[in-house]
Amino acid sequence: MSEQPASAPVIVPAPATSPLPSAVAAALKRDGAGLVAAVVQQFDTHEVLMLGWMDDEALHRTMTSGRVTFYSRSRQEYWRKGDTSGHVQWVKSVALDCDGDALLIRVDQVGAACHTGTRTCFEGRDLEVQTGEAV
Incomplete structure (x- = not known):
């Protein structure tokens, strides 16, 4: 078994009681806090809107409710985008990148x-x- 380089992130396994489908839970590569970065993009214009963090529960809520839920690292709690501001994010799709992180x-x-x-x-x-240009 080879060791990870010092700069490699710590990968946390799925919690034993993950609410996600088992294949999704197994594919996620969580950081040391059990979180995955979530890039949020406007579905029709492709604007990159923001970056948030999700654990298994936040992702499950996002996948099953039609609204985006994040996990706040600073407040240590879940927050659903738009509940206090009215600036709601309606889910159109969710994709996992090739590395699962x-x-x-x-x-x-x-x-x-x-x-x-x-x-x-x-x-x-x-x-x-x-800047650069393709040759």
């Missing part, structure tokens, strides 16, 4: 996705970079 949640976003009130959490936050 990230989710793509396609939504129909009502209002701002960012807690700052902007449409996306990336709006107006571009960094200066050297």
Whole structure:
């Protein structure tokens, strides 16, 4: 058995009582806190709206309710997007990436996705970079 390099993330196995279908629970690669990154994208324009975190329960709620639920790392609790702001995310699809360590949640976003009130959490936050072109 080979050891993981020091920079490799800790992968946590599925909880024994995961509410997810067993194949989904087995495919997820959770971080040390049991969470998976969830990229949220507007389903029709393909805008990347935000990044949130989900554990098995948050993903289960998202897959079965039609609304996106995240797990707040700072508050240590579940929160359903839009319950207090009215800026609801209606689920259109959920996909797991090829490595099992990230989710793509396609939504129909009502209002701002960012807690700052902007449409996306990336709006107006571009960094200066050297760009490239395909040859």
